[in-house]
Structures are given as structure tokens and as C-alpha cells.
Amino acid sequence: MxxxxxxxxxxxxxxxxxxxxxxxxxxxxxxxxxxxxxxxxxxxxxxxxxxxxxxxxxxxxxxxxxxxxxxxxxxxxxxxxxxxxxxxxxxxxxxxxxxxxxxxxxxxxxxxxxxxSPAPFQVRDSGFADTGAAIRTVPEEIDAVPGEPSGSGQVITVWGPAGSPGRTLVAVNVAGELAAAGNSVLLIDADSYGASVAGMLGLLDESAGLAQACRLADLGQLDAGALLKIATPVVLKSGMLRILTGITRADRWTELRATALGVVFERAREVADFVVVDTSFCLEADEELSFDTMAPRRNAATLRSLELADTVYAVGSADSIGVPRLVRGLAELEAAVPQASPKVVLNKVRAAAAGRFPERQLREAWERYGPSEGITAFLPADGAASDAALLAGSLLLEAAPDSGLRQAIADLVCAPAQQKRRSSVFSSTAKRHLKG
The missing domain is CATH 3.40.50.280 (Cobalamin-binding domain)
Structure with missing residues (x-):
């Protein structure tokens, strides 16, 4: 034929x-x-x-x-x-x-x-981020970066429904806790509606690191060395993390194409033990544009980040508005990215919004709503600590190391941090869990 x-x-x-x-x-x-x-x-x-x-x-x-x-x-x-x-x-x-x-x-x-007859390797893809199959690149020889992992990094994506459930707060401080535990960490701001990682950490960045990386990936020119040059290093009191800052305006979303993002994540796994991704809320798949396979997808950054994640944290506000939103959002997430298996995190837990004994009240309410996912963690509301960190442009572990919010986030990530640790620098919470 x-x-x-x-x-x-x-x-x-x-x-x-x-x-x-x-x-x-x-x-x-x-x-x-x-x-x-x-x-x-x-x-x-x-x-x-x-x-x-x-x-x-x-x-x-x-x-x-x-x-x-x-x-x-x-x-x-x-x-x-x-x-x-x-x-x-x-x-x-x-x-x-x-x-x-x-x-x-x-x-x-x-x-x-x-x-x-495609190769055995297949990128996990729900098909919503892009109408095209994720590209399979041929492995290339790159110079090893001393002290860095190669291809085995874990992708942690932080997502949450509409509103302000605290996605960026959780993503930034999860990355900080992992970095303080001695891991190499790359934090990616993939929120295509309101990127805010740079602002939260006091970075005056106008370069949109993720857009730069996607541009090089689209041209086939992104390797591990190029990614490290683009990423902004942030030195902590204990450890260091690198950041791919988000787009500076929401109308630049077309620069974050699903295919290029897939390549960026491949390279990110090569240079970091953990890749922490802060995403937007929207999971719509632009079905009205499905006839045009050349059109970029408005929410490709969020959907591809969820499709390629090893761990997904679904963050919701612990109040009478945030909990129903999260329940509905989880149903939408299951439809859009069935393989996500999110870990539910209720943020801003406080008695004033949930009643006396808020964790018990929230668990009972969660059971009444009936979602299949259980609650993985409760993060207490701590406005003073959050404000201090934002004002200083730093992480909770630096601005308010003894706050209940910081301890809860450390508890959330201490297990993987211990498994991948590369130094003796641990938070007090991690040490406590090691003894246990």
C-alpha cells in the first residue's frame, strides 16, 4: 500500500x-x-x-x-x-x-x-489539555549537573477551585519545606489567570520564566542546562529552591502550550528532586474550539500540570462557601483528569467559620457531602503568620517558623522529604516524625 x-x-x-x-x-x-x-x-x-x-x-x-x-x-x-x-x-x-x-x-x-507502533512510553494525558498527543522526545546527551538528580523528580501539583483557597500559599511553602529538608526543588508558577509566586516571594520579575522555557521547548532547544539558567534561584536560611515565574499578564496564556509544557516538565524532572506546580482553578476544556486542532487551549497550563502530576493537592477553604466549592471542583477534576487521585487539603481552618472543634465539624460535613476522597490535612488559619511572610517576601519557615500553619504544611510534606533528603537540615516537625 x-x-x-x-x-x-x-x-x-x-x-x-x-x-x-x-x-x-x-x-x-x-x-x-x-x-x-x-x-x-x-x-x-x-x-x-x-x-x-x-x-x-x-x-x-x-x-x-x-x-x-x-x-x-x-x-x-x-x-x-x-x-x-x-x-x-x-x-x-x-x-x-x-x-x-x-x-x-x-x-x-x-x-x-x-x-x-508507538514506543512503550506514554505521557499520561486526559486529552483535554491539548487535542494532540503529547510529544515523545528522543533522549539526548546532556552534561550532568553536579549534585542534581536525573529524570527521577516527582511532580507535585497544587490546585483548588475558584475563590482564594490558598493555592499559592500552600505551593510556595510546600516547596520551601522540601528545599529546607535538603532536596533540590523547582517551583513552577503555572497559574495562567493570576500568577503570584514571584510577588509572594518578593521577586521583581518581569521575565516570565515559564513562558521562556516553553518557547525554548517549542523550538526543541530546552535542555537541563537551559532550564537551570532560566529558573530564578532563591536562597533560604536552610537550602535553596529555583523558580520558574509565571506570565506577567493573563492575556499571555497562549505562550503556555500543552506540548511545550510537557517538555518543560520532562526537563524539570531531570534537574530537581521535586517539581512543585502552582496552578489556576479553571478546568474547562474549550470544547467549542475542538474543531480547530491548531488553536491553543486556554486552560492547557492547568490541565497539563494535573495530567503529569505524581501527587495532586486539592486545596479548599474550610468554610460554608469553600467546602461546597471544593466538592464540586473535585467532581469536575475527576471528569477532566480521571487519573489525578487528589489529596484533599482544607485551608484556613478556624472555629469562627466552622464551629467549635472545627476539624471534627469539617469531617462530619465532608461525610455528609459524600465525596470519595478523604481529607488528608487541615491547615489552621494564621493571618498574622501569613501577613508576616508576605510582608517580608519570604516563606513561613523563615518568617514564622513556630506558627501552627507552618507546622501543618511541614507535616503534609515531611514524609517525602525524609525519603529524598540529601542533608542533615530538617525542620523540628520532620525530626519529630523521624523519631516516631
Missing amino acids: SIPVVTVGQSREDLVGGLERLHGPVTVVRRCSELTELLAACQSGLARAAVVAEGSDELTASLVDRLTAVGVVVIALTDSTEETVRLTAIGVTAAPAGVDSAALAGRISGAVARWA
């Missing part, structure tokens, strides 16, 4: 004529004058392979991922070693510009066969 192919540009010889003279392996169904015409032809279902003889520098990971989603593999012709490495990283099959027709036909057939 002949493979239908579309082409763009010309090689040193007559590319189309050479492929057609083979009479069998492939059939050129359209010769395109530019890449946009080639994309339109592929989107219409006309071809199974696209050969880019000129203009390979315009190919990005997001574009290749969209073509892969409609069953089209991409083969690009180039004589540049650097370009070959870049193309391979974004999922393109590269071939020399002067390749003969028979060899090119063989590469096309091989690429189509590999697409039909």
Missing part, C-alpha cells in the same frame, strides 16, 4: 519526480508552495507524511504535535547537525538534503511505521 505524501520546497534534485519514479512505496498527492499550505493539506486528511525540503526552521514542537494528532509524520531535509538535533528533539525525522529518492522513501515508511 502506497503512503500518501505532501511536500513543501525543493531539494537539490527534483524531489517529487524522484519519489514518483519509484512507483510504489510512496505517492506524492500534493506539492505545496509554503508551510501553511502543507498544514492545511495535512489537516484535511490528505496525507500520512509531510516532507519539508525547505523551511525546516519554521517547525516547532506544537506544530509537529498537531500534525501527529491527525496521523501525519514529518520528515525534514537538512545538512545542519545542529538543526538535525533540534528537529529530532521535537519529533521530526531528519534526512540529508541530498538524500536519494529510495532512501527518502525508506525513511518515510519507517517514520509511518513507528507512528503506527
Whole structure:
């Protein structure tokens, strides 16, 4: 069976004529004058392979991922070693510009066969973050970063429903507790509606580190070294963490494409023991745009962060408004990302809002609502400690180390921190649990 192919540009010889003279392996169904015409032809279902003889520098990971989603593999012709490495990283099959027709036909057939029989590795994907399949990049050789892990980092995503349940407060201080326990930590602000990690830590940042990383990932140029250069280091009294700051305006959400984010998370796992992600509340999947597979997804950053997470903390306010919102949000989360298995965290626990013996009252209310997930942790309201940390642009473990809120967050993360510790620096809570 002949493979239908579309082409763009010309090689040193007559590319189309050479492929057609083979009479069998492939059939050129359209010769395109530019890449946009080639994309339109592929989107219409006309071809199974696209050969880019000129203009390979315009190919990005997001574009290749969209073509892969409609069953089209991409083969690009180039004589540049650097370009070959870049193309391979974004999922393109590269071939020399002067390749003969028979060899090119063989590469096309091989690429189509590999697409039909994907590698065992599959990115966990609900399908809502992006219409395309998450790109599978080819492992590349990178210089090892002394003292850093390689590819085994755990992704912790902090999510919560609409309102102000304290997602960023929890994410920032979870990252701080893990870093203080001697782990290498990368904190990512993936809130595409109101990024606030930089502000909470007193960073005057206008560079939008996550957007920079996504841009490099889309071009196939993001490696571990580049990610470390982009991330902002924050030195703590005990330990250090790195931060990929969020977008500076909500209208920049189009820069956070799902495919690029997937690559960023892959690289983040290589440079950190723990990757802590602060996300937005919204889980809508833009179904009204599903006909347009080239359109970016408004909530791709949140959905992809949840899809790729090893642990999800679902944070809700412990009051008569926050608890029902969290219950409804958990149902939406299960529908959008079935594999999430969130750990429920009730924040701002106080007797004034939940009644006498608030934890017992909240457990009883939770049982009445009937969600399948149990409550993992209660975080007490501590406005004075939170205000002190915000005013100082620091973490609770530095501004209010003895506060009940800080101790509760340390309790929440102390078990994984102990398992991955790299130094003797522990909070008093972690030490207490070790003895127990």
C-alpha cells in the first residue's frame, strides 16, 4: 500500500519526480508552495507524511504535535547537525538534503511505521489539555549537573477551585519545606489567570520564566542546562529552591502550550528532586474550539500540570462557601483528569467559620457531602503568620517558623522529604516524625 505524501520546497534534485519514479512505496498527492499550505493539506486528511525540503526552521514542537494528532509524520531535509538535533528533539525525522529518492522513501515508511507502533512510553494525558498527543522526545546527551538528580523528580501539583483557597500559599511553602529538608526543588508558577509566586516571594520579575522555557521547548532547544539558567534561584536560611515565574499578564496564556509544557516538565524532572506546580482553578476544556486542532487551549497550563502530576493537592477553604466549592471542583477534576487521585487539603481552618472543634465539624460535613476522597490535612488559619511572610517576601519557615500553619504544611510534606533528603537540615516537625 502506497503512503500518501505532501511536500513543501525543493531539494537539490527534483524531489517529487524522484519519489514518483519509484512507483510504489510512496505517492506524492500534493506539492505545496509554503508551510501553511502543507498544514492545511495535512489537516484535511490528505496525507500520512509531510516532507519539508525547505523551511525546516519554521517547525516547532506544537506544530509537529498537531500534525501527529491527525496521523501525519514529518520528515525534514537538512545538512545542519545542529538543526538535525533540534528537529529530532521535537519529533521530526531528519534526512540529508541530498538524500536519494529510495532512501527518502525508506525513511518515510519507517517514520509511518513507528507512528503506527508507538514506543512503550506514554505521557499520561486526559486529552483535554491539548487535542494532540503529547510529544515523545528522543533522549539526548546532556552534561550532568553536579549534585542534581536525573529524570527521577516527582511532580507535585497544587490546585483548588475558584475563590482564594490558598493555592499559592500552600505551593510556595510546600516547596520551601522540601528545599529546607535538603532536596533540590523547582517551583513552577503555572497559574495562567493570576500568577503570584514571584510577588509572594518578593521577586521583581518581569521575565516570565515559564513562558521562556516553553518557547525554548517549542523550538526543541530546552535542555537541563537551559532550564537551570532560566529558573530564578532563591536562597533560604536552610537550602535553596529555583523558580520558574509565571506570565506577567493573563492575556499571555497562549505562550503556555500543552506540548511545550510537557517538555518543560520532562526537563524539570531531570534537574530537581521535586517539581512543585502552582496552578489556576479553571478546568474547562474549550470544547467549542475542538474543531480547530491548531488553536491553543486556554486552560492547557492547568490541565497539563494535573495530567503529569505524581501527587495532586486539592486545596479548599474550610468554610460554608469553600467546602461546597471544593466538592464540586473535585467532581469536575475527576471528569477532566480521571487519573489525578487528589489529596484533599482544607485551608484556613478556624472555629469562627466552622464551629467549635472545627476539624471534627469539617469531617462530619465532608461525610455528609459524600465525596470519595478523604481529607488528608487541615491547615489552621494564621493571618498574622501569613501577613508576616508576605510582608517580608519570604516563606513561613523563615518568617514564622513556630506558627501552627507552618507546622501543618511541614507535616503534609515531611514524609517525602525524609525519603529524598540529601542533608542533615530538617525542620523540628520532620525530626519529630523521624523519631516516631
